[in-house]
Amino acid sequence: MMNYKVYDVSMPIFNGMPVYKDKPTKQPNISIVQDFDTATARESRLDMDVHCGTHVDSPLHMVPEGGTMETVAFEKMVGPCRVLDLTHVEGGITREHLEAQTVEADDFLILKTQNSYEDAFNLEFNYLSVDGANYCVEKGIRGVGIDALGIERSQPGHPTHKTLFAADIVIMEGLRLSDVPAGPYFLCGAPIKLLETEAAPARVYLLAFTD
Numbered sequence: 001m002m003n004y005k006v007y008d009v010s011m012p013i014f015n016g017m018p019v020y021k022d023k024p025t026k027q028p029n030i031s032i033v034q035d036f037d038t039a040t041a042r043e044s045r046l047d048m049d050v051h052c053g054t055h056v057d058s059p060l061h062m063v064p065e066g067g068t069m070e071t072v073a074f075e076k077m078v079g080p081c082r083v084l085d086l087t088h089v090e091g092g093i094t095r096e097h098l099e100a101q102t103v104e105a106d107d108f109l110i111l112k113t114q115n116s117y118e119d120a121f122n123l124e125f126n127y128l129s130v131d132g133a134n135y136c137v138e139k140g141i142r143g144v145g146i147d148a149l150g151i152e153r154s155q156p157g158h159p160t161h162k163t164l165f166a167a168d169i170v171i172m173e174g175l176r177l178s179d180v181p182a183g184p185y186f187l188c189g190a191p192i193k194l195l196e197t198e199a200a201p202a203r204v205y206l207l208a209f210t211d
Helices: 095-099 130-139 159-166
Strands: 003-008 029-034 043-047 055-057 078-085 108-112 143-146 170-173 183-191 199-210
Touching: 055 183, 095 130, 108 183, 130 159, 159 170
Parallel strands: 078 108, 108 143, 143 170
Antiparallel strands: 003 199, 029 043, 055 170, 055 199, 078 183, 183 199
């Protein structure tokens, strides 16, 4: 029997959770539709931004006429991945930072930074610079995930997103990696099966196989 440890690297969803730029409009709203005082079953309703918490972006997020979530290949989010320890980086993750790591073709890179150790949203979060994104394209990776609610910041025109989208590289944001050591894992990323949106919330697991 194969032994493995499961890491749930998804953000919990609740009202008051960290959201992008702390915008109140991005807070999820969970309401009770009916309860046992008036019915025989309890039911709740969720109103949530599709970029809330852990999620996957599609090209339509940044590219007019870009592909919706239907165009993001689900199979790219299931398979081997590699967690990179970039906790020493402050600001943008560059080509130089990634060249110091092991990066191979068809990798799904999970970028672990100091973001994972912060519970509140930080406007100065660590991100992937366009220089680093170009390196990912050159290496031919299939996807990249990061422990921030955005994969880039302070880059006019959103070049990191657009560079990755142009190369058909999956973008996964909002991971929680504080308890995950660097190394190889098996990625199980499951965005909600939304069809015509530019993003979808996701539950993401990493499996670490042991002897």
